[in-house]
Amino acid sequence: MRLIASDIDGTILGHDGLISPRTVDAFAAAAEAGIEIVFVTGRPPRWLDPIRQQLGHTGTVICSNGAVTYDLGAEKILESHVVPWETVEQVRAIVSELAPQSYFALESLSGLHIEDGFYGSRAPRSDSEVAPAVLLPEMADAGIVKLLAVRHTGSADDYLDLVAPHLASLIAVTHSAPDLALLEMGALGVNKAVTLAQYAAARGIDAADVVAFGDMPNDIEMLAWAGSGYALASGHPQALAAAALCAPRFEDDGVAQVIEARLAALRVG
Structure with missing residues (x-):
């Protein structure tokens, strides 16, 4: 050891x-x-x-x-390891089609950018440095290291099983929230x-x-x-x-x- x-x-x-x-x-x-x-x-x-x-x-x-x-x-x-904006757009389109009630956020090297509705009824962390925003291409300039997708029903396992097969060539997909249908997506192969x-x-x-x-x-x-x-x-x-x-x-x-x-x-x- x-x-x-x-x-x-x-x-x-x-x-x-x-x-x-x-x-x-x-x-x-x-x-x-x-x-x-x-x-x-x-x-x-x-x-x-x-x-x-x-x-x-x-x-x-x-x-x-x-x-x-x-x-x-x-x-x-x-x-x-950053995710290109083109990949963000492709992934959002696929996930939104498969699970229409999905909301997205971007974790960049400078902070967290979220869409309205991402937190639902949950309160954001007080120390999260959240910058509520519409997700825009210029956010890629900050270096996107994680794309987050959430839906406020169901489990993370079911959500992952639904979308992961359609994203395998674009982005790495996983989850770690035990009580929330939240997916974490990063650069392919990372x-x-x-x-x-x-x-x-x-x-x-x-x-x-x-x-x-x-x-x-x-x-x-x-x-x-x-x-x-x-x-x-x-x-x-x-x-x-x-x-x-x-x-x-x-x-x-x-x-x-x-x-x-x-x-x-x-x-x-």
């Missing part, structure tokens, strides 16, 4: 915005043992305060499902695993030496790629099916339990 790669929401961070003291201690022990740590999330860079404030992490974070590599300490984008593999290779770390944790469909490729990919027992069935290993539930500090056990095994070895 040379590198720990962990998802954030539902894996180490709860709906209350907190990381448990046991999990904080486990990551600190891993860092003290010389193990590199990288977080791999669907979140944009501006939503990383829990990692910085609660874990003291100031290293690299792979954001937006692999589309952005971010230096948290320097608050600097190191690399990004996902958490692709960017994590590049990150590890640049440091001379093989997949066999990577321990990864996740809980949702946007973690599937990462969990399959890592030498030791753990899906949390509380996670989505597709994540559990993709991972070779299973960690205890989030509520039981599953990630901390695995890290503690693996560090103990290293000490014995």
Whole structure:
């Protein structure tokens, strides 16, 4: 174990915005043992305060499902994969035809741009830096890293099954919201695993030496790629099916339990 790669929401961070003291201690022990740590999330860079404030992490974070590599300490984008405006238009047209009650938003390198109706009856995050707007071609100048589509009925699984087969040649499609029919779409061929593999290779770390944790469909490729990919027992069935290993539930500090056990095994070895 040379590198720990962990998802954030539902894996180490709860709906209350907190990381448990046991999990904080486990990551600190891993860092003290010389193990590199990288977080791999669907979140944009501006939503990383829990990692910085609660874990003291100031290293690299792979954001937006692999589309952005971010230096948290320097608050600097190191690399990004953007979606062309032509692709945005094509995808919106296809999704709107298949699911007419869809609403869209664009996550760019400068913020979030939403269509009216995107949030429905839900209140936007107070720290989301939302810029309500009609989605316009000039927004591509800011670097579109994620196209979001939501409908306010049904499940994300059903929504994904409906539209993904029609988008396979245009854009990468996944989801990570457990209670919302929200799709996350990024540059074709980009996902958490692709960017994590590049990150590890640049440091001379093989997949066999990577321990990864996740809980949702946007973690599937990462969990399959890592030498030791753990899906949390509380996670989505597709994540559990993709991972070779299973960690205890989030509520039981599953990630901390695995890290503690693996560090103990290293000490014995």
